[in-house]
Amino acid sequence: MAKASTLSIEGIRRTILRGEWSPGERLQPITLATRFETSTTVIRESLTRLAGEGLVMIRPNRGFFVTELDLRELADITELRCVTEALAARLSIERGTLAWEADLIAAHHTLAQTARRRPEDPDHVNDEWSKAHREFHLKLLEACDCAPMVRLSSNLADSTELYRRWAAPSSAAGGRNVEREHELLLEAALNRNADDLAQLLREHYEATVKVVIEAGLVDAATTSV
Incomplete structure (x- = not known):
């Protein structure tokens, strides 16, 4: 699980930094789980970690989003x-x-x-x-x-x-x-x-x-x- 989490974190981080998703775009755990060939649990954990780095926003009852520029x-x-x-x-x-x-x-x-x-x-x-x-x-x-x-x-x-x-x-x-x-x-x-x-x-x-x-x-x- 730890290795899968690390791989998904790096994959999502790299994709965000490359600008493949727009600022404020919603990140669907199910879609990401398919893309990075892992579970939605690992994806949610990865997105939560990336929120700590300022690359992802967590909106209560709405989900995960690419951070917006300010x-x-x-x-x-x-x-x-x-x-x-x-x-x-x-x-x-x-x-x-x-x-x-x-x-x-x-x-x-x-x-x-x-x-x-x-x-x-x-x-x-x-x-x-x-x-x-x-x-x-x-x-x-x-x-x-x-x-x-x-x-x-x-x-x-x-x-x-x-x-x-x-x-x-x-x-x-x-x-x-x-x-x-x-x-x-x-x-x-x-x-x-x-x-x-x-x-x-x-x-x-x-x-x-x-x-x-x-x-x-x-x-x-x-x-x-």
């Missing part, structure tokens, strides 16, 4: 992330060793050498790139040597993942030079320039909010930010 929430999360990571980045630069620098360069090299989009699937972000992207950003902050701060940054990154993934097919996302943004982040860290790094991180994250708006995923005109 621009105000994204803006708030982004601001909290910018403030948190500005402090974490400053501490990383103060406390980071040469070994940290070497690990950061290696993490960036992996990211730079991993295709953000595969030729056979240009509308979606490559899962391997997403993993390398996450590891690079965590490595930037790792040397702060403050586990609660790193954990908070990681959780905030998870909270924006759905927005980034769903915006991926848009022309706004495709036209962004993310590779150069990461190069500048690396340079600021290696130059031990905390102010530049904090500002570049803010610009990097706020650019994601702009892409989400331009992608038309939420109605910016009716949402207060």
Whole structure:
């Protein structure tokens, strides 16, 4: 049962992140059980777990739904992330060793050498790139040597993942030079320039909010930010 649950959780998570279901769409356990070749009990357990990750909503007496996008929430999360990571980045630069620098360069090299989009699937972000992207950003902050701060940054990154993934097919996302943004982040860290790094991180994250708006995923005109 545990293995089946893990497989269904990963399958549903991957499908949501790829945007196969629309924000707010109802998720039918019977249909999902057939798709993922498991029981409705396992599916319900998986959906409940994913609700804890913010990918699924549970509405009493109505069932399970894909989470809806909220621009105000994204803006708030982004601001909290910018403030948190500005402090974490400053501490990383103060406390980071040469070994940290070497690990950061290696993490960036992996990211730079991993295709953000595969030729056979240009509308979606490559899962391997997403993993390398996450590891690079965590490595930037790792040397702060403050586990609660790193954990908070990681959780905030998870909270924006759905927005980034769903915006991926848009022309706004495709036209962004993310590779150069990461190069500048690396340079600021290696130059031990905390102010530049904090500002570049803010610009990097706020650019994601702009892409989400331009992608038309939420109605910016009716949402207060």
